[in-house]
Structure formats: structure tokens, C-alpha cells
Amino acid sequence: MARTPIIAGNWKMNKGTAAEASALAQEVVAAVAEKSGVTVIVCPPYTVLHTVRGAVEGSTVKLGAQDAFWKTTGAYTSQVSAEMLKDAGVGYVILGHSETRGRFGVPEPEETIKHYGETDATVNLKVKAVIAAGLVPIICIGETLDEREAGKTDLVVSSQVAGALTGVTTEQAPKLVFAYEPVWAIGTGKVCDPTEANRVCGIVRQTVRSLYGVEVADSVRVQYGGSMKPDNAAELLSQPHIDGGLIGGAALKAADFAAIINAA
Numbered sequence: 001m002a003r004t005p006i007i008a009g010n011w012k013m014n015k016g017t018a019a020e021a022s023a024l025a026q027e028v029v030a031a032v033a034e035k036s037g038v039t040v041i042v043c044p045p046y047t048v049l050h051t052v053r054g055a056v057e058g059s060t061v062k063l064g065a066q067d068a069f070w071k072t073t074g075a076y077t078s079q080v081s082a083e084m085l086k087d088a089g090v091g092y093v094i095l096g097h098s099e100t101r102g103r104f105g106v107p108e109p110e111e112t113i114k115h116y117g118e119t120d121a122t123v124n125l126k127v128k129a130v131i132a133a134g135l136v137p138i139i140c141i142g143e144t145l146d147e148r149e150a151g152k153t154d155l156v157v158s159s160q161v162a163g164a165l166t167g168v169t170t171e172q173a174p175k176l177v178f179a180y181e182p183v184w185a186i187g188t189g190k191v192c193d194p195t196e197a198n199r200v201c202g203i204v205r206q207t208v209r210s211l212y213g214v215e216v217a218d219s220v221r222v223q224y225g226g227s228m229k230p231d232n233a234a235e236l237l238s239q240p241h242i243d244g245g246l247i248g249g250a251a252l253k254a255a256d257f258a259a260i261i262n263a264a
């Protein structure tokens with residue numbers, strides 16, 4: 001089955017002033033104006049969603065968010081619901097990014113803390129809330145270096161996929177997007193070998209197949225993320241199980257982001 005490639009830029013906690021966000025979003029819109037046949041998404045910080053919404057309006061570039069809470073409203077200080085994101089013009093939501101998942105319950109030194117205790121259970125609640133709001137979740141999964149070296153990659157990835165999908169129906173599943181992001185490849189410049197990235201994206205698809213059957217498995221889109229750059233994108237994106245990319249650092253420069261999109 002032909003799946004439409006999907007490239008998402010995760011700006012993380014960057015380009016968060018209105019001026020920066022507006023400039024980058026406008027550059028992305030201009031850089032991909034002639035490109036068709038690819039779903040292009042930008043995921044800025046919450047504070048500039050409105051700004052970026054205005055910048056991408058009327059273009060093919062879609063608006064995404066970096067997380068969502070599972071409750072719709074209430075006394076949940078600091079949280080943002082999927083319903084609120086929908087109202088803000090968001091169509092896609094990154095969930096379970098490794099920078100929000102917990103790891104082994106080991107406290108980290110303050111200067112390096114960047115994990116917020118996300119578990120498969122909270123990712124699952126968020127996936128269901130995002131689907132209920134009519135938005136598309138981009139579900140992140142991936143192993144740490146320790147897990148890879150212990151030979152646990154396939155187990156970690158398949159259990160994260162299955163854990164995210166409890167209670168998600170066969171009717172809801174075809175639209176899902178997954179992002180396989182080996183944690184050791186994120187922001188390190190150490191990209192996963194394309195053949196291995198394809199193999200693990202195949203594990204994601206196989207897990208979906210075991211839960212929902214072959215048609216759904218053929219429909220879901222699986223991105224690779226982790227140091228994808230203009231010079232390695234074509235080889236990664238030509239792999240049969242890799243339908244796109246979740247891009248961090250290279251999404252902060254419109255020319256690099258566009259080069260990756262053009263390789264899809």
C-alpha cells in the first residue's frame with residue numbers, strides 16, 4: 001500500500017518567541033510551497049501555537065503540538081488538553097517522546113534532568129484523549145543505548161507500541177502515526193543505520209499487525225527520528241517501513257527541514 005510520507009518538525013523548547021516562531025514558520029511555508037505528496041507538520045512550543053497557526057494558514061503545512069494531557073478540563077495546573085489544542089488549530093500531537101518518558105525511575109542530576117516520568121500508561125491515556133478530540137497522535141517509541149546493548153530493542157519497542165494502544169479500536173487505528181526514535185540517536189549526531197532503522201520500524205508495524213490485522217498495519221505511518229539530516233535523509237526515507245521523519249535539530253533551519261522534505 002502506498003502511504004503518504006509524513007515529515008514533522010519538533011521544535012522542542014526552541015523558537016519560542018513570537019518573532020522567532022513566525023520567521024521560521026514563514027520560511028518553512030515558502031520553502032515547501034512547491035512540494036506536494038508529503039504531509040508536513042511543524043510542532044512549536046505551546047506559547048507560539050497561535051503565531052504559527054497564522055503563519056501556516058492557507059499553506060499545506062500543518063500545525064502540531066508536543067504533548068497533550070488526557071483530561072479535557074479541570075484542576076490540572078500546567079497541563080493543556082487535546083480539546084484546547086484542537087481549538088488552537090492543532091491537527092497532530094507528539095506523545096511519549098523520550099524527553100517526556102521516565103527511565104528506570106533513576107533520579108537524574110539536576111543539571112541534566114529532562115525526563116518527566118511519562119509511562120506507557122500515561123501515553124495510552126493521552127493517545128485516547130487525542131483521538132477522541134479528532135486529532136492524530138504521533139506516538140514515540142524507542143530504546144536507550146543500555147536496552148539496545150542488552151538485546152532488548154525489539155521487546156522495548158513492541159511493548160511501548162502495545163502499551164500505547166490499549167483500548168484503541170480497529171476503526172481508530174489506521175490513522176495513527178508512530179515515530180521510532182532510538183534514544184541514543186536523538187540530538188547526538190549518531191544516526192541509526194538505515195537498514196536497522198527499517199528493521200525496527202518493521203517491528204512497530206508487526207506489533208500493529210498482531211493487534212489490528214494486516215490492513216491497519218499497512219495503513220499506519222511509521223517515522224524514524226534521531227539525527228535525521230539532509231545528508232542522511234534520502235537513504236533513511238527510501239526504506240520500505242520508514243514513512244517519514246520526526247526531526248529535531250534540523251527542523252530549526254528551514255533550508256535543512258525543506259531538504260529532508262524534498263528527500264521524501
Ligand SMILES: O=C[C@H](O)COP(=O)(O)O
Nearest residue numbers: 010186187226227248249
Ligand atoms: O523529536 C525529534 C527527535 O527527538 C529527533 O531530534 P534530533 O533530530 O535533534 O536528533
